[in-house]
Amino acid sequence: xxxxxxxxxxxxxxxxxxxxxxxxxxxxxxxxxxxxxxxxxxxxxxxxxxxxxxxxxxxxxxxxxxxxxxxxxxxxxxxxxxxxxxxxxxxxxxxxxxxxxxxxxxxxxxxxxx
Amino acid sequence: xxxxxxxxxxxxxxxxxxxxxxxxxxxxxxxxxxxxxxxxxxxxxxxxxxxxxxxxxxxxxxxxxxxxxxxxxxxxxxxxxxxxxxxxxxxxxxxxxxxxxxxxxxxxxxxxxx
Numbered sequence: 001x002x003x004x005x006x007x008x009x010x011x012x013x014x015x016x017x018x019x020x021x022x023x024x025x026x027x028x029x030x031x032x033x034x035x036x037x038x039x040x041x042x043x044x045x046x047x048x049x050x051x052x053x054x055x056x057x058x059x060x061x062x063x064x065x066x067x068x069x070x071x072x073x074x075x076x077x078x079x080x081x082x083x084x085x086x087x088x089x090x091x092x093x094x095x096x097x098x099x100x101x102x103x104x105x106x107x108x109x110x111x112x113x114x
Numbered sequence: 115x116x117x118x119x120x121x122x123x124x125x126x127x128x129x130x131x132x133x134x135x136x137x138x139x140x141x142x143x144x145x146x147x148x149x150x151x152x153x154x155x156x157x158x159x160x161x162x163x164x165x166x167x168x169x170x171x172x173x174x175x176x177x178x179x180x181x182x183x184x185x186x187x188x189x190x191x192x193x194x195x196x197x198x199x200x201x202x203x204x205x206x207x208x209x210x211x212x213x214x215x216x217x218x219x220x221x222x223x224x225x226x227x228x
Contacts, residue, residue, distance in 0.1 A: 009154065032213040043118070043204050043219030044157070051214070089156070093213025099169070100213025104156040 002028040004105040006090060012111045013080055021075040021108045023090035028103075031095025033066050033073050038087045038107065047088075048075075052095070080112045117141050118220035120205050126226045127195050135190040135223045137205030143218070145211045146188040148180060149204040151222070157204055163188060164211050192225075200227045 007022035023033070031052045036044035050057045050066045050073070057064045063076040077084050087107040093100040119138045127133040137146065145164050149157040161170045163182045177199070179191040192199055202222045208215040 004156070030213070034216070041202075041222070041224070043206070043222050044217075045219070046216045049214060049216065095213055097212065099164070099211045100215075101159065102213070102217060103159075106154065106156045 002026070002092075002103060004028075004090065004092060004103060006088075006105040006108045009106075010109040010111065012113065015081060015112055015114050017080055019077040019080050019084065019110055019112070021088050021090075021110065023073040023075065023105055025071050025092055028071075028092060029068070029094075030092035032093045032100065033064070034091045034093070034102065035062075035064060035073075035075050036089045036091060036104075038089055040087075044089055077110075080110075082112045082114050085111050118205060118207055118218050120203075120220035120223050122223060123221060124224050124226070126228060127192075128228050129197065130194045133192050133195055133225070135192075135203050135205075135225070137188045137190070137220055138186050139207045139218075140186070141207055141209075141218060142185060143207035143209050144185075145208045145215070146182060147204075147206040147208075147217065148178075148188070148190050149206065150199075151202045151204055160190070162211070195225070195227045197227050200225055 003026045005024045034049045035047045038044040065074045089107045091102045091104045147162040148160045151157040160174045181189045204222045205220040206217040208217045
């Protein structure tokens, strides 16, 4: 069965450093990979989407890579700030023109210390 | 402006007492989803509507039902809540149902079963 694993439940870093979060998957060949941010007691908020034929995507301080050979995505936040503290979820979906169910990982809790 | 609204934000019910959670959207999206999320776990898809077409996940218990009377509203009915149904319930919408579609989440309803 499909399995998505996000690295260590919690990641603690100092302000100004780069946070790197990992999303690994098995028994799956997703066409799309999305990253969401979830604050405590709130719903997830979309951050970035990357396609299987894209190696890298950037948006401001965020960067996502997608390695279909390693079956892994890395999510980077550069110059991290305490306001970046949240849970980050990766989510995978199949391609095609019909329904592409989004399957979520359990998330990584990021804490950025001042 | 809120785009996906969930009411109530907190719901307390008694074991076995039916409860209904509501979701509305101002995005005019075709697809509406209901997810269940327990602490430190991935959001788990219960079902989704593409327009009026209802799609149930294979492992969603019969205890969970849904209604979508129009484009804007969707309801989650839990017929006989058990202690194991205590969770955050997230409603989400998307324009289409393909894998590259971004999902927009509401703030969630936290359900407590006594």
